[in-house]
Amino acid sequence: MRKPLRNKRNSKTQYLRVLVVAVFLLVLGIFFLVTTFGSQQFGSMHKIMMEFVGPVQKIVTSTGSTLGSVKSDYIDSIQNFFKLNEEKKRLTLQLQETEAQLNRSREAMATNASLRKLLDFKNASEQRSIATTIVGKDPSPFFRSVIIDQGANSGVVKGSPVVCSEGVVGQIFTTSPNYSKVLLAIAPSSAIDVLLQKSRVRGILKGTGDLTYRLEYILKNVDVEVGDYVVTAGYGGVFPTGLPVGVVSRVFRQPQGMFHEIEVKPAVDYQTIEHLLVIEKPNLSEILEQPVQP
Amino acid sequence: MTLICFIVVATLLVILQTTLLMPIPVWAFAPDFYFILVAYLASRFTLLPALILVYIIGLMLDVLTGTVLGMFSSLCFTGFALIRLFANKVVYKNFLYSIPLIALAFFALSGLVYLVFDFLYPDHLVPWVWWEMAVRTALVALFTYPLFRLFDVIHTYGENTVLPWKRLRTRPDSPRRRQT
Numbered sequence: 450m451r452k453p454l455r456n457k458r459n460s461k462t463q464y465l466r467v468l469v470v471a472v473f474l475l476v477l478g479i480f481f482l483v484t485t486f487g488s489q490q491f492g493s494m495h496k497i498m499m500e501f502v503g504p505v506q507k508i509v510t511s512t513g514s515t516l517g518s519v520k521s522d523y524i525d526s527i528q529n530f531f532k533l534n535e536e537k538k539r540l541t542l543q544l545q546e547t548e549a550q551l552n553r554s555r556e557a558m559a560t561n562a563s564l565r566k567l568l569d570f571k572n573a574s575e576q577r578s579i580a581t582t583i584v585g586k587d588p589s590p591f592f593r594s595v596i597i598d599q600g601a602n603s604g605v606v607k608g609s610p611v612v613c614s615e616g617v618v619g620q621i622f623t624t625s626p627n628y629s630k631v632l633l634a635i636a637p638s639s640a641i642d643v644l645l646q647k648s649r650v651r652g653i654l655k656g657t658g659d660l661t662y663r664l665e666y667i668l669k670n671v672d673v674e675v676g677d678y679v680v681t682a683g684y685g686g687v688f689p690t691g692l693p694v695g696v697v698s699r700v701f702r703q704p705q706g707m708f709h710e711i712e713v714k715p716a717v718d719y720q721t722i723e724h725l726l727v728i729e730k731p732n733l734s735e736i737l738e739q740p741v742q743p
Numbered sequence: 744m745t746l747i748c749f750i751v752v753a754t755l756l757v758i759l760q761t762t763l764l765m766p767i768p769v770w771a772f773a774p775d776f777y778f779i780l781v782a783y784l785a786s787r788f789t790l791l792p793a794l795i796l797v798y799i800i801g802l803m804l805d806v807l808t809g810t811v812l813g814m815f816s817s818l819c820f821t822g823f824a825l826i827r828l829f830a831n832k833v834v835y836k837n838f839l840y841s842i843p844l845i846a847l848a849f850f851a852l853s854g855l856v857y858l859v860f861d862f863l864y865p866d867h868l869v870p871w872v873w874w875e876m877a878v879r880t881a882l883v884a885l886f887t888y889p890l891f892r893l894f895d896v897i898h899t900y901g902e903n904t905v906l907p908w909k910r911l912r913t914r915p916d917s918p919r920r921r922q923t
Binding site for chain 1: 810
């Protein structure tokens with residue numbers, strides 16, 4: 450019987466405590482409201498509250514910033530790592546594309562410059578010519594020839610001279626309908642009639658297989674100097690007259706023999722040749738059709 | 744099918760050699776892949792298909808290079824004959840011996856063919872340069888093993904592909920034969 454009675458008392462006491470606390474808080478609230486709205490001054494209550502809340506705020510803020518820095522240092526870094534990896538891939542791809550585009554542009558510019566020089570040369574020349582490009586080179590150590598992408602269908606015939614903007618390159622050796630083989634002037638089997646431009650002395654220019662020519666049959670009484678220009682003689686009608694061939698680079702003055710031994714440096718840079726012109730040989734019928742000058 | 748595969752391979756090798764591997768007309772370091780293929784044909788192929796391929800390789804090289812026709816065909820056929828002689832020897836089957844043998848055959852035959860053609864066509868050939876030929880021989884030796892492996896793969900592919908020649912042959916016990 451005693452136990453329910455004690456429980457009843459306890460619940461009453463608890464109820465009273467809650468009521469007292471509630472009344473206290475209500476009074477405090479009303480007081481706070483009255484002081485706040487009434488005087489509009491930052492009173493002692495406010496200061497106490499601020500002093501109470503301030504440290505909590507400080508702790509929460511510092512904890513938040515610590516957590517934020519931890520998040521940014523670690524969690525965000527992991528997220529960023531994946532993002533950055535994707536970004537890196539994208540940028541690398543973009544860079545590669547840009548570089549490829551740049552290379553294409555450079556290549557186009559170089560081709561343009563080369564073709565422009567060739568066009569100037571073609572326009573300056575009186576003879577008709579066929580523009581062509583080298584498509585293959587002779588891999589043998591015993592020969593010097595190249596394959597070009599123009600053949601008999603374009604009017605290329607055996608023996609046609611082949612030139613580039615710098616000068617003489619060689620002669621057509623064989624043709625097929627769409628391709629031709631060019632015997633380079635540096636080949637030992639090549640022989641071109643040439644003139645020393647200054648002295649107008651005629652000689653035969655032969656290839657050495659290397660990047661030089663050998664000028665033969667120049668008599669010893671002829672004055673030849675390093676730096677003299679060598680041009681095509683035009684005899685025989687294969688090459689037009691006056692095409693640049695090279696420059697005398699060395700003169701070997703031997704005590705014996707009738708002729709000079711002369712080394713000529715090619716006007717053409719064989720290491721960079723790419724676009725060429727095949728000079729068309731005039732047909733006999735075309736020559737005959739030309740009006741006779743009185 | 745193997746024959747077609749190797750015709751394609753030979754064409755590609757010759758084209759590669761005359762284009763990408765020859766940056767300038769006087770480039771000394773062009774590897775002579777065709778001779779390695781000839782050596783492979785001499786070692787691993789039956790006579791008739793091998794001869795057809797050697798003929799095609801020689802023809803292509805004669806067309807694309809040089810001014811004296813027949814020089815590369817001679818080199819290919821003599822190379823084929825010489826390596827074929829060694830091919831059945833036990834020593835040759837070891838790469839340790841076959842690689843120097845192929846390189847040596849290339850060097851010796853190049854010299855021999857050069858001598859003959861220089862005699863027949865004086866002033867047509869570029870003078871023989873020892874160091875250049877030594878470099879080319881070294882390149883042949885260097886590329887022999889990887890190219891032989893590649894050719895082995897192609898050979899296997901050619902034999903096991905969809906349309907091997909063996910399947911076209913009529914078997915002795917086939918119903919078609921029995922009817923006739």
